[in-house]
Amino acid sequence: MVSDVVTLGETMALLTTPRVGRLRDMPELLMGIAGSESNVAIGICRLGYRASWIGRVGADEFGELILASLRREGVDVAGSVVDGAVHTAIMFKERRTPAVSRVTYYREGYAGSRLGPEDLDESLIGAARIVHVTGITLALSKTARAAAYRAVEIGRAAGALISFDFNYRAALWPPDEAARSLRDMALRSDLVFASDDEVALLGGEDPISIAQSLTGGGERAVIVKRGAKGAVSVRGADIHDEPALAVTAIDVVGAGDAFVAGYLAGVLDGAAERDCLRLGCATGAHAVTVLGDWEGLPSRDDLVLLQHAAGTTLR
Numbered sequence: 001m002v003s004d005v006v007t008l009g010e011t012m013a014l015l016t017t018p019r020v021g022r023l024r025d026m027p028e029l030l031m032g033i034a035g036s037e038s039n040v041a042i043g044i045c046r047l048g049y050r051a052s053w054i055g056r057v058g059a060d061e062f063g064e065l066i067l068a069s070l071r072r073e074g075v076d077v078a079g080s081v082v083d084g085a086v087h088t089a090i091m092f093k094e095r096r097t098p099a100v101s102r103v104t105y106y107r108e109g110y111a112g113s114r115l116g117p118e119d120l121d122e123s124l125i126g127a128a129r130i131v132h133v134t135g136i137t138l139a140l141s142k143t144a145r146a147a148a149y150r151a152v153e154i155g156r157a158a159g160a161l162i163s164f165d166f167n168y169r170a171a172l173w174p175p176d177e178a179a180r181s182l183r184d185m186a187l188r189s190d191l192v193f194a195s196d197d198e199v200a201l202l203g204g205e206d207p208i209s210i211a212q213s214l215t216g217g218g219e220r221a222v223i224v225k226r227g228a229k230g231a232v233s234v235r236g237a238d239i240h241d242e243p244a245l246a247v248t249a250i251d252v253v254g255a256g257d258a259f260v261a262g263y264l265a266g267v268l269d270g271a272a273e274r275d276c277l278r279l280g281c282a283t284g285a286h287a288v289t290v291l292g293d294w295e296g297l298p299s300r301d302d303l304v305l306l307q308h309a310a311g312t313t314l315r
């Protein structure tokens with residue numbers, strides 16, 4: 001299968017507390033899957049394009065759950081590896097207060113972080129229009145980082161657009177090491193996504209000027225995700241600012257991935273910069289209205305839903 005977007009990274013089993021409180025006080029948990037790159041792949045498929053996800057899962061029930069869930073969403077997982085030596089990683093998500101969630105990872109040394117360059121199917125990556133990687137993969141392990149670099153090299157040589165989301169995870173690496181690595185990968189990419197906070201990791205006061213300094217005078221676009229404030233795209237002196245859609249947020253984890261999926265679908269559509277931002281903001285808004293890291297991702301038909309007044313019943 002030829003995919004429009006190929007992405008690689010770690011997807012974990014996700015166990016979420018069904019209500020507000022501490023994990024230890026919950027007699028039951030909700031089970032699902034989570035992974036930034038597979039979230040993007042699902043978003044791309046829901047918006048009508050083909051996406052492949054490459055990663056390692058254990059030969060266990062969680063690995064089966066991940067592959068089955070991705071297949072059900074139309075994501076191609078033919079390039080992924082079942083690793084019989086270790087288990088699939090787990091992420092726990094607690095809603096500690098109605099407004100604050102806390103994530104705990106059980107992932108070091110688990111299957112996803114054993115991803116390596118030898119796992120990559122060069123013909124799959126070389127045929128993609130976009131190769132998408134994130135800072136999470138850079139932080140996971142030396143081999144996972146090498147896989148991300150190799151995927152970018154293959155994509156670049158084949159003429160694909162390279163898309164990179166900072167996705168800084170403080171639990172995975174220290175900020176100074178992250179800043180060096182994130183900058184390096186950003187400078188190898190065509191489309192760079194980062195939140196205000198992530199851009200600030202690189203040092204400096206104003207996120208937009210830092211973003212501007214990364215664009216290489218306009219050879220790449222840096223898109224700053226600002227949550228409820230929308231998104232700004234910077235390419236040299238060209239700046240587009242798009243407000244967020246006003247929605248009631250239920251679960252904001254995964255909103256950034258949803259934004260990226262929408263923006264990249266806009267790029268695949270051949271849309272103008274502002275329309276890519278708009279689609280990104282719309283998919284991000286949809287994602288936060290539903291519990292789960294990717295379940296709220298919209299199809300094209302869903303995109304009109306946010307235009308209806310609260311209380312509307314569609315019959």
Ligand code: KDG
Binds near residue numbers: 034036039257
């Ligand atoms: O962006 C949402 C992700 O944080 C989540 O789905 C899990 O990939 C993940 C991570 O490393 O936190």
